[in-house]
Amino acid sequence: MIVGTDMAKVDDRLAQPLRSTVYRVEIHGETYDIHDTVGLGEHNGNVDSARATANLFRLVDDLSTSGGINLLVYVVRCNRRSVETIRKHYSLIHHGLCDSKVPIVIIVTGCENVGPTMDRWWTENEASFTKAGISFNGHACVCAFKGTKTKNGGYRTEGLFNDSLQVVRQLVIQRCMSNGWKKVRRPYSQFSLENNSPKHF
Numbered sequence: 142m143i144v145g146t147d148m149a150k151v152d153d154r155l156a157q158p159l160r161s162t163v164y165r166v167e168i169h170g171e172t173y174d175i176h177d178t179v180g181l182g183e184h185n186g187n188v189d190s191a192r193a194t195a196n197l198f199r200l201v202d203d204l205s206t207s208g209g210i211n212l213l214v215y216v217v218r219c220n221r222r223s224v225e226t227i228r229k230h231y232s233l234i235h236h237g238l239c240d241s242k243v244p245i246v247i248i249v250t251g252c253e254n255v256g257p258t259m260d261r262w263w264t265e266n267e268a269s270f271t272k273a274g275i276s277f278n279g280h281a282c283v284c285a286f287k288g289t290k291t292k293n294g295g296y297r298t299e300g301l302f303n304d305s306l307q308v309v310r311q312l313v314i315q316r317c318m319s320n321g322w323k324k325v326r327r328p329y330s331q332f333s334l335e336n337n338s339p340k341h342f
C-alpha cells in the first residue's frame with residue numbers, strides 16, 4: 142500500500158517467522174526503508190513463537206549496526222486481536238526490543254465497514270488501550286484493499302484506499318525520528334543517536 146505496487150508477497154504457507162524483507166520507497170522526496178516482517182502470533186506452537194521473537198531481536202541488532210530504527214509500525218486487523226494480545230506485542234517490541242526509545246504507531250486495517258467514518262474504530266477502542274497502559278504516538282484506521290472490481294472498471298473501495306494511503310504516509314512523515322536509534326551491545330541499557338539516511342521503520 143505504501144510503496145504503491147504489489148511488491149510484498151503474502152503467503153503464510155511460505156512465510157518464515159519474522160524474516161524481514163526490506164522495501165525502499167520515496168515519500169515526499171525523502172527515502173525510507175520499510176522492513177516488512179511476518180506478524181507476531183501468525184505461527185502456531187512455542188518453537189515458532191520463540192524463533193519469531195529471536196529473529197525480531199536479530200533484526201534490531203542488524204539495524205543497529207547500520208542506520209538504526211526511526212519508527213515502529215504495529216499493524217493489526219480490525220477486530221482480529223484482543224487488547225491483551227496487542228499489549229503483549231507492544232511491550233515486547235516497544236519496551237523489550239527498543240528500550241521505549243523509538244516512536245510506535247498503530248495502523249488498523251479493515252476499517253472500511255466500521256462506519257460512519259473509519260476512525261470510529263479508534264474512538265471506540267482508545268480508552269481500552271489507555272486502561273491497559275498502551276500509548277501509541279499516532280494511529281491510522283484504514284482501508285488497505287481496493288475491493289472488488291466494479292462495472293465501470295474501478296474498484297469498490299478505491300476511494301477509501303487512496304484516502305488511507307495519504308493518511309498512512311503522513312503518519313510516517315510526522316512520527317519518524319530524524320535520527321535512527323541504535324541498541325548498543327553493552328552491559329546495562331544504553332543507546333546512541335546518529336544522523337542517518339534513509340530512515341528505517
